[in-house]
Amino acid sequence: NAGVTQTPKFQVLKTGQSMTLQCAQDMNHEYMSWYRQDPGMGLRLIHYSVGAGITDQGEVPNGYNVSRSTTEDFPLRLLSAAPSQTSVYFCASSYSGLVAETQYFGPGTRLLVL
Amino acid sequence: AQSVTQLGSHVSVSEGALVLLRCNYSSSVPPYLFWYVQYPNQGLQLLLKYTSAATLVKGINGFEAEFKKSETSFHLTKPSAHMSDAAEYFCAVSGNAGNNRKLIWGLGTSLAVNP
Numbered sequence A: 001n002a003g004v005t006q007t008p009k010f011q012v013l014k015t016g017q018s019m020t021l022q023c024a025q026d027m028n029h030e031y032m033s034w035y036r037q038d039p040g041m042g043l044r045l046i047h048y049s050v051g052a053g054i055t056d057q058g059e060v061p062n063g064y065n066v067s068r069s070t071t072e073d074f075p076l077r078l079l080s081a082a083p084s085q086t087s088v089y090f091c092a093s094s095y096s097g098l099v100a101e102t103q104y105f106g107p108g109t110r111l112l113v114l
Numbered sequence B: 001a002q003s004v005t006q007l008g009s010h011v012s013v014s015e016g017a018l019v020l021l022r023c024n025y026s027s028s029v030p031p032y033l034f035w036y037v038q039y040p041n042q043g044l045q046l047l048l049k050y051t052s053a054a055t056l057v058k059g060i061n062g063f064e065a066e067f068k069k070s071e072t073s074f075h076l077t078k079p080s081a082h083m084s085d086a087a088e089y090f091c092a093v094s095g096n097a098g099n100n101r102k103l104i105w106g107l108g109t110s111l112a113v114n115p
Helices: none
Strands: A002-005 A010-013 A019-025 A031-038 A042-051 A054-055 A064-066 A076-078 A087-094 A109-113 B003-007 B008-016 B020-025 B031-039 B045-048 B056-058 B066-067 B073-078 B087-094 B104-107 B109-114
Touching: A002 A087, A010 A019, A019 A031, A019 A087, A054 A087, A087 B087, A109 B031, B003 B087, B003 B104, B008 B020, B020 B087, B020 B109, B031 B066, B031 B073, B045 B056, B045 B066, B056 B087, B066 B104
Parallel strands: A010 A109, B008 B109
Antiparallel strands: A002 A019, A019 A076, A031 A042, A031 A087, A042 A054, A064 A076, A087 A109, B003 B020, B020 B073, B031 B045, B031 B087, B056 B066, B066 B073, B087 B104, B087 B109
């Protein structure tokens, strides 16, 4: 049982480039989400999904796209990278997304946009 | 609206000393409260959570927290710090009653444990 996995671990992009951060979970969780973590700002929710085919915006969705074609995978796409997107990105999952549930986090992707 | 305040962005204790990390919240509805820990270069993992059962909640690695409604607090404690407790600790509170899937996160407290 691998839990939540994220790839890549590190990435350097140039401004304007696009890329996809991968996230997968093998716990059959319906709810998956993406956060970014920045110094002094805590965790901010980017997008989330309550099941395959269903996604919604969090508090900082601009510049990011998501899709959920399977229960297991929830990729995050940066359409045109900007230096402001330099951050650590975490994917998380829980059984159904109700707030009482434990969220399981991946190890994170560190992204540097030059 | 719900909010979370973690008092002290950095806390330093000696090995064997009491650990106290403070978290205060505001909520218009009975909250669910969480403490998560992030070890260096890792993702977050749940330490403990309060979901309206016992007000004293015991978690992993010897940590516990007490929900005090009158003080709107959910402070995290551990009687004796260990070097392996050095990490970032996040307090979180459940979102508005009409949005039962979102957490409001504190900014985190970095705990250093000195030998």
